Amino acid sequence: MKVRTRFAPSPTGNVHIGNMRAAIYNWLFARHMGGEFLLRVEDTDRERSTPEAIQTLLEAMDWLKLDIDGEPLYQSTRMEAHLEAAETLLSKGLAYKEDKGGTGQGECVIFRMPGTDSAYVDGIKGPLKKAAENMQDFVIVRSNGTPVFHLANVLDDIEQGVTHVIRGDDHVENTFRHIALYQALDADVPNFAHLPMIVNAQGKPYSKRDGDAFVGDFREKGFLGDALFNYLALLGWSPGDDREVMTREEMIEAFELARCQSSAAQVDLRKLTWMNGEYMLKLPEAEFEAMCFEAVAKAGIEADADYAKQVFGLVRERVKTVADIVPMVGYFFTDEFDYDEKAVRKKLQKDGVADVLAQVKAIFQELETFDEASTDKALHDFVETSGLGFGAVMAPARLAVTGIQSGPDLFPMLAVLGRERVLARIDRTVRLFLS
RNA sequence: GACCCCUUCGUCUAGUGGCCUAGGACUCCAGGUUUUCAUCCUGGCAACACGGGUUCGAGUCCCGUAGGGGUCGCCA
Structure with missing residues (x-):
């Protein structure tokens, strides 16, 4: 069977770096296996899922050159199918209705866990198991009639024919629920692999307050998409030899889930900066110049093209990030420069x-x-x-x-x-x- | 608290019982090249969380302890 992976973000206007790394691993795995990499936009939160937010998501993927196969599936279009499946579960006695906890919110649909121990082999973490008494029934349709993540996620993965679910560590507990859902739905259970979290410089989980938590932050800081891709790919995975700066083809060729780390990884901006410098050096001259012209124009500097090209050539080997360009060439374009x-x-x-x-x-x-x-x-x-x-x-x-x-x-x-x-x-x- | 997971230089990692007096990369330091800085070259600092086993032999296997993390929503 053809391997199919997916990236299933909920578009919030920002793409978290951890999610993007998961996307990269899914992409790498699919390409390595000669399979397909799909996109599913989990846009059921109408408040946050604006067209602009979706645009931001698509741009981030484009920037990292994560090409997708087929058309993106928008989860919001699948509500009927989700509800229908809940009805089926209900009619089979695999789910029941209840005003959970007597909250007075009305009746919701609750999935009945099978009451047996559960186990699966995680593609990264190895064999994992969970005793029946540690798993509770859970809500799949809210009392307001909308499907909950678990139901929608599993149903859509079935719909898209996903064979390998590669996602963040925070989903391992959900996996036991999801497996039970697949079985209740008479669907093949896909392979699961859970990536460790990315933590900040303090070794703590990345929160929005840390800065540099989103893909856009890295772009603004002057990093190249290819460099960030390479860096993130190596954050939790290694080819097994000493290669670090690698081409896409090399990464695709070498990528294996079994070689992924199962412990959290810290982002090191200094190493990213070094790697970015390596990529800057490899840029074709025309591309580097275009980048410089753009940076300089953004800074409000008017530059004669021929002169500017010579200037850019001068700093070519010294620039580590796109953000370095303007401070490095400023004095070439004004006679009123400041002195140290x-x-x-x-x-x-x-x-x-x-x-x-x-x-x-x-x-x-x-x-x-x-x-x-x-x-x-x-x-x-x-x-x-x-x-x-x-x-x-x-x-x-x-x-x-x-x-x-x-x-x-x-x-x-x-x-x-x-x-x-x-x-x-x-x-x-x-x-x-x-x- | 319950359940689950994780633990090799500061950081990312190699390592799947002997090839490990633990290798590479980033950072840092020293020296060399250079008009400066950067690059480049050479060298250096720096780690198997701890305690017990198993074994002729353990970073590698087992148990425990400690520390860290995840999950326990009608969020995703």
């Missing part, structure tokens, strides 16, 4: 620096052509003839031109900035701090 005050005091406001900058300026002015090779040679010659150290020349030059101490290699950067800007910036620096 501490560096100014330490490297600029010293005896002789004014003279050094004056000479550097003069050298640059006299250069026939102003490019990487010529500036490189000129400054190295100057260092040699003047007897000054490299640092004593390069550091003030860099500060004068960019305002900060770190950045791309000096000479290629000078070439990109161009003689005019470089000279003007040296003048400005001298005017501000050395006169």
